[in-house]
Amino acid sequence: MPMYLMLSTLGPEGMAxxxxxxQRLKQVNEEVExxxxxxxxxxxxxxxxxxxxILEAPDDKVVARVAxxxxxxxxxxxxxxxxxxxxxxxxxxxxS
Numbered sequence: 001m002p003m004y005l006m007l008s009t010l011g012p013e014g015m016a017x018x019x020x021x022x023q024r025l026k027q028v029n030e031e032v033e034x035x036x037x038x039x040x041x042x043x044x045x046x047x048x049x050x051x052x053x054i055l056e057a058p059d060d061k062v063v064a065r066v067a068x069x070x071x072x073x074x075x076x077x078x079x080x081x082x083x084x085x086x087x088x089x090x091x092x093x094x095x096s
Contacts, residue, residue, distance in 0.1 A: 001056045002058070002059060002060070002063075002082065003040070003056055003082075004055040004056075004063050004081065005052065005083050006053045006063075006078050006080045006081075007049040007052055007078065007079045007080075008051040008052075008070075008076050009048070009049055009050050009076060010051075011075055011076060013075045017075060025042075025051075029042070032070075035065060035066050035069065036057065036062050037056065037063060037066050038056040038057075039053055039055060040054040040055065040056050041053070049079075
């Protein structure tokens with residue numbers, strides 16, 4: 001199944017929500033999984049992004065729906081990248 005890297009940045013409202021209820025992160029992950037996307041791993045970051053999540057989804061359309069749904073709440077912005085396993089990448093560029 002395709003893998004994705006989602007980078008997230010919280011807005012002021014998202015920061016306030018998280019400060020008051022840190023468990024909200026797990027609730028959001030449950031909502032994401034209910035949309036058909038598995039949260040493989042997740043990290044809190046220091047720097048220009050607040051979180052990095054590795055996601056597994058059936059296809060681009062499903063992960064796009066997740067990104068749109070989360071972004072429409074107005075509490076965060078996301079940047080989502082397709083992640084290709086290194087062995088698959090080497091095979092693709094080698095022409096094998």
